[in-house]
Amino acid sequence: MPAKDLHLLLSHDDDGSAFLEGGLPADAAAEHEERPEARPGPTHLWDEGDDPDDIVAQRWGVIVPEGPTGDRLLELARPLLEARRAAQGGHEIKVFRAPSRLDMAGAARWRKDVFDRGADLAVDLPRYQLILGDLDQVPFAIQQVQQSDGFVGRIAFPDERGYEAYIHKILAAERAAALPSPPHATFYTVHDGTAATAATYRALVRPGLDLVRRRIEAGQFPASTLEERGRIDAPSPDELFEAASRPDPGVLFSVSHGAGAPREGWKSFAEQRARQGAMRFGREGTFAASDLGERPFAPGGVWFMVACYGGGTPDRSAYRHWLERLQKLGHYGGEAEEVLKALPRNAPPFIASLPRTALANPNGPLAFLGHVDLAWTYSFEERDAGTPIARPARFMSVVRSLVRGDRVGLAFRELVRFFEQANTELTSLYDHEASGGRRDEVRLGHLWMLRQDLSGYILLGDPAVRLRVPKAQKTTPAEPPAPTAANILGFGQAQAPAPAPAPAPAQTPAPIAQVEPVALPMELERLEEAFGHMLVGERGHKEIAKEYGIELGELRKLFDRYKKGGRGSLGHT
Template identity: 30%
Template sequence: MEEETLVLSGVDASTGRYLVPPLPLEQVARAVEARLRDSLPPEQDAGRFHALPYGISEPDVRRAGWGIVLPVGTPEPVRQALQPLIDHREAHVEAGCFHVLDYLPGEKAEEWLVRHGMSSGDVIPSLLPYYLLLVGAPTEIPFDFQYVLSGQYAVGRLCFESADGYARYARSVIDYERASSVPTKKRVTWWGPRHPGDTATALSADYLLTPLSEPSVARAHGYDGVSFIGEAGTRAHLAEVLHGRGEQRPTLLFTASHGMGMAPGHALQRGLQGALLCQEWTGPGSIESTHYLSAADIADDARLHGLVAFFFACFSAGTPRKAEFAFLPEQIPAHLSPQPFVAALPQRLLSHPNGGALAVLGHVERTWAYSIRPPRVGPRLHPFRNCVGRILNGEPVGHAVRDFRDRFLMATLLQRELLGSQKSAGPSLELVSRCFEGTDARNYVVLGDPAVRVRVELLS
């Protein structure tokens, strides 16, 4: 069955049905191949690779540099709210490796790099730092700009509804980095449901969460691991972790589940899209608000300070305006939203009034099962495992996601090779796999300052 249909994650918060039903692979393969031949000719540039000067290590923020990118016209209250974080970072990087940068409306990444004295291929911190924090909604700085820049730099984004959100996040980061102790323990929590008869959560529970937790990458770095997988992937358990109840608050929360979606322009879309579906869901065709956890469910007394969260779910970081793919030949790419936006749940976690999370790693658009287990090669979890390992080792979160960028670039090269070598007119399932694998890897983004890191020296 898995070789005949393509399964996507995501459940409609209004109907309880899948956002996209299982699709016939043969039709998908033909559509993908035709689209790639039109949009990715063999001679096209395959992507960008970052390269710091010899002797500078990427995790060394002090020498790799830090910069903040503000859209022209950023309101003064937002600039003032972020000024303490800007001053804090400037004091902790080498002279000349700190930059406050602007972004012009509609500017492409290549244009932006050239305007700031750079081109693709090299990273020169004195001209453009390796760690770059984008400020604003994707209507101001597009997701596509973030994707391209992330191929070469460690990029994060902050986007809140008011200046107060930026101020709360800035204060949380500074407090965490200046404190003599940290509020979390040396613990990782793995959470995810496994719904009966649901292929997407069977794959994420069995081929992502379980392999990551057993044997646990956490143990290799001296962390305890706690798993709520399958029947234990309940809303209550997730809420307990996100509210920091109990004394053993984890440093890292890794979840895998369906993300909730809504019809474009629905009054509740911005608040619910990307919410996490829990084990309480009874299956397609029914949905209750108690079946998922959204931003509105995070109370003001939650204890999130010092947490890093990784959400493997559709729309868990944000939603673009248009869908990434036309899955069937007769389909036109659908509009997913009147305007692109950042998901409400990570916004709430990062700007929490009781102290925010350090960073949330999530996905823009839908996630694909093929990115976990492509055909014929078995589970491919190196980007997830390496990302978790780097975070637990105290490396900056913006650098921790580098394997996803490398995976995207490699998948792009393999797509080119397959397109150039394919002789028959028949559909290529491997091409479908590489296409979806690459796009899925590209769309993982960091929400938060990419230079934040877990203070492992203080964890106990």
């Protein structure tokens, strides 16, 4: 009898017992449906030569529902729109309207007709995109299509106060000083004795922690501390609160079952919205939105939650056809039927209540990453090669990007990248079969499950937020002296020079009109040093910007002004 290695992170909300307690055989994936609904790629790519972390170069925009609902959400988000416009050098914030119901094909058509008509370069097209509204207002399919090459997040709250509180929180965090030390990384596992959490710990958490420790020792994972939490003998929400309440921002990575329907089903849609996707602690209870309130929980940090429905619930599960096929074939007893009962049926999709409450909490995280659908163990343990292979790096790379201070949209892109790889491989197998090649049923099934599992992850929060990590400042050797723009362009030395003969009148630069002093990101002499490296041309602008701790777009803008008239063009003498 084949081992049952396909596990689901979902448990009943009443007694905490797991759905599919025994799991399914891995070969059940071979009964997958035919080619899944296409998730189209981009019509064209942004300029990958620009720094993806640079808002000025990449731009920021919003996607809102059509009609008065979208108008009101834009009004609520006005402080954020104004801040983002200033951050991207005063360029207009582009607003895109979306219908409430679209499948994947419709979302791809919307992209071509509304977002990107392909008539011009993508210079002004926002790569950072914030969706305002719940899944029944702007469909998840749009978010999935847009994040194929964009950095896309979403905020959705049940009332206006949630939007106002979240926006106030992230803007206050951006005005605050940089963190005095690198962020921490905390990993919390609910060891509830089920096969699913044990498999997740074995294939994701434990090897992931080993990987992170090695990279920290090598200086390649900039976390200040790495902490593993989660008692094996008695999992408790109180321990989670203790681990997540530390005041210094960092990344919280949690593994648990998500709350699914009680054995008798949800009493109402309101009850389902309030509790589905909450963290289950086995028979020790649940951590739901009602338990959080405004208690400190990952304050100013980022929460990555691995659990079924942790991010939300779709209107139709990507696994329904597969599970219905298993049921029809009579395979695996009542396991498939049990999970089918937990799937959404003819109800509006919604963002889970727990992350919504956490994001609206003034003492909560800036962003949340979670799953919208059933979360299986496939996304971190591949089986298409015949034997299970743990792939923790695809999740640890997201955590590394976050503690490094990358914007969360860029960090989430690490996970999307692995989806694209699985999707490409799966498509190539279908094309091979269509060309007369032999159909590899088992491999197709494993890749199909991997693709579906990875496609369900969602970023909640503004994709432009980041942990305020101090920029590393590299020291410049005294010898040879660094080139400066001042001596190359002839505007005078950055440091006080020795007396020099007055230049001939014909060589005197034309007077420069007086301008208001420009707020500089660093001392003028150090900025001129950076300009000097740009003029010499031996290094890329992106590398220079990173060394001097300035965004690429801002550096280029200041450099262009400086070339026209030296310090005077910046309002400094």
